[in-house]
Amino acid sequence: MIGGHAGPRRVLVVLCLTQLTGWGVLFYGFPVLAPTIVADTGWSGTAVIGAFSVAQLVSAVVGMPVGRLLDRHGPRVVMTVGSLLAVVALAVVAAARSLPWFYAGWVLVGVAMAGVLYQPAFAALTRWHGEERRVAAMTAVTLAGGLASTVFAPLTAALAAHSTWRETYLVLAALLAVLTVPAHLFGLRLPWPAHPAATDARHPTTIARSRPFVLLTVSMSLGALAIYAIVVALVPLFAERGLSTTTAAWALGLGGVGQVVGRIGYGRLVARTSVRARTAGILLTASASTLLLGLIPGPAVVLIAVAVLTGAVRGMFTLVHATAVSDRWGNAHYGRLSGLLHFPLTVTAAVAPWAATALAGTLGGYPAVFAVLAALGAVAAVVSLKSVPPRSETYTAE
Numbered sequence: 001m002i003g004g005h006a007g008p009r010r011v012l013v014v015l016c017l018t019q020l021t022g023w024g025v026l027f028y029g030f031p032v033l034a035p036t037i038v039a040d041t042g043w044s045g046t047a048v049i050g051a052f053s054v055a056q057l058v059s060a061v062v063g064m065p066v067g068r069l070l071d072r073h074g075p076r077v078v079m080t081v082g083s084l085l086a087v088v089a090l091a092v093v094a095a096a097r098s099l100p101w102f103y104a105g106w107v108l109v110g111v112a113m114a115g116v117l118y119q120p121a122f123a124a125l126t127r128w129h130g131e132e133r134r135v136a137a138m139t140a141v142t143l144a145g146g147l148a149s150t151v152f153a154p155l156t157a158a159l160a161a162h163s164t165w166r167e168t169y170l171v172l173a174a175l176l177a178v179l180t181v182p183a184h185l186f187g188l189r190l191p192w193p194a195h196p197a198a199t200d201a202r203h204p205t206t207i208a209r210s211r212p213f214v215l216l217t218v219s220m221s222l223g224a225l226a227i228y229a230i231v232v233a234l235v236p237l238f239a240e241r242g243l244s245t246t247t248a249a250w251a252l253g254l255g256g257v258g259q260v261v262g263r264i265g266y267g268r269l270v271a272r273t274s275v276r277a278r279t280a281g282i283l284l285t286a287s288a289s290t291l292l293l294g295l296i297p298g299p300a301v302v303l304i305a306v307a308v309l310t311g312a313v314r315g316m317f318t319l320v321h322a323t324a325v326s327d328r329w330g331n332a333h334y335g336r337l338s339g340l341l342h343f344p345l346t347v348t349a350a351v352a353p354w355a356a357t358a359l360a361g362t363l364g365g366y367p368a369v370f371a372v373l374a375a376l377g378a379v380a381a382v383v384s385l386k387s388v389p390p391r392s393e394t395y396t397a398e
Contacts, residue, residue: 058110067339082115
């Protein structure tokens with residue numbers, strides 16, 4: 001490991017700080033400010049939310065070339081430039097007086113997201129922390145990212161209560177500049193390790209076109225659609241069950257606690273299961289818990305308990321996705337292959353809210369939507385069984 005343990009530990013602390021701040025400012029600030037933006041500008045809610053979805057789609061597209069840069073040059077320049085661009089992008093969003101300029105700002109935010117959020121952070125941890133420590137390091141960073149909503153949603157609301165949404169975004173941009181630009185510039189100075197030997201010696205393009213990689217992409221995309229749609233559909237499902245919005249909010253909040261618990265427990269799961277069993281098992285658990293939410297009418301405490309379970313599965317799924325490439329093909333082409341894998345997952349995450357709403361209208365309610373999502377999760381689990389190349393299927397003894 002480069003520089004003993006001190007260097008990688010510093011990287012881990014830096015990335016925990018910058019992921020907390022990056023997710024909080026670039027992602028979780030928007031849901032808080034969106035209603036105010038609609039009220040202030042007169043733009044439709046659909047148009048405003050659409051800009052945020054465009055940012056996520058742009059992030060998915062840009063993530064593919066960013067992955068190549070990460071493999072060759074490491075994360076320092078990519079994440080520093082991404083942080084600077086994020087500050088500029090938020091300034092454009094705050095200054096936008098027309099919808100096209102507002103969208104232009106969010107396009108820039110999407111480019112910045114590709115350079116500062118989980119993808120480059122995971123690439124850094126995978127190369128610098130090595131095979132033995134990468135899962136623990138990724139777990140720590142995703143825990144920090146998971147706390148972003150806890151810290152920044154109330155902070156954004158407090159700022160918006162005393163200023164306009166434009167001023168709030170400028171304050172958040174300044175906070176992003178202070179906390180992430182110097183952290184990435186000075187905290188990611190470790191030498192980028194030599195290109196490691198690949199588990200699979202083929203060219204990354206050949207791997208990306210292989211049957212296991214295609215099936216992995218299909219499986220992860222279906223799983224993401226099923227798992228992330230629940231976040232949006234849970235509140236209306238509880239309403240159809242006759243429960244209050246407050247109860248639904250508690251269920252969502254406790255689901256976040258479950259997400260943290262799931263991520264903490266993921267390391268033990270890695271130590272005791274194979275790649276194939278772990279991936280399929282998490283997807284099947286997601287399917288089962290989703291089906292339970294659709295079938296159980298109550299009482300509230302039971303529904304909340306199942307919501308916590310779905311949160312735990314969601315937390316583990318983040319780490320399944322983060323380690324999917326290195327578990328199967330090693331670390332050599334992690335940036336490029338994870339960028340290719342990340343693209344459809346980001347698209348499905350962006351589409352999930354609309355898909356859930358559209359299905360509810362077509363099927364006559366959210367219980368049926370949860371049954372469909374459960375079926376998608378089950379299909380994803382079955383497909384994942386064929387996503388592991390034979391040579392990388394390893395079992396770790398207890």
